[in-house]
Amino acid sequence: MPWPVRGIDRERLNRRPQKLVFLSLMTALAMVLQILESLIPNPVPWIRLGLANVIILIVLSVFGIKEGLIVTGLRVFLASTLLGTIFGPTFWLSFSGGMTSTLGMGLMLSLFPGTFSLIGVSIVGAFIHNLVQLAVAILFIIRQSGLVYLLPILLVTALIAGSITGVIATLVLKKIEVH
DSSP states (O other): OOOOOTTBOHHHHTSHHHHHHHHHHHHHHHHHHHHHHHTSOOSSTTOOOOTHHHHHHHHHHHTOHHHHHHHHHHHHHHHHHHHTOTTSHHHHHHHHHHHHHHHHHHHHHHHSTTTSOHHHHHHHHHHHHHHHHHHHIIIIISOOGGGGGGHHHHHHHHHHHHHHHHHHHHHHHHHOOBO
16 A cells, blocks of 8 residues: 555546556656666766656555556666667666666655655665665675675665655655545
8 A cells, every 4th residue: 555645536537547657747757757867977986866756756655566566667777769879877776776676665655654754764765775786786796795894875875865755755755636
């Protein structure tokens, strides 16, 4: 059961055409946010705010895990195709981190409905994302165990980024109305 959201007519939104349109729009918006964020120079590799996760939190809240994973997978695949990183190291880091964090956030929302705020769920998702990306980098891409020393930096940035995206998702869900 997805996290309770006021103001959304789930019965109507769950009709196939409306659901397809909503999920398509969410995928497009998440993809645009990922591409725009990739254009912003970052001083430290792998550290980004993850604005596309705002959209994923909304999808998880409105529909649930399956739809969240679909939107995440499509977002990563389509954005990576447009950015020219498809099936390269950046793609696999983004895909593995995105899918596992979406799964973790979705499980928190569905197994413990109403227990955690979206901010807490987002922070956990950011931690999962960073931990999985680091593991994939160490085990498959860079193969340098010394990368583990980035862990404290990644965890602090996950706390900050997860808090920001969680606050934004909460504010959007308070304003959203689907008719």
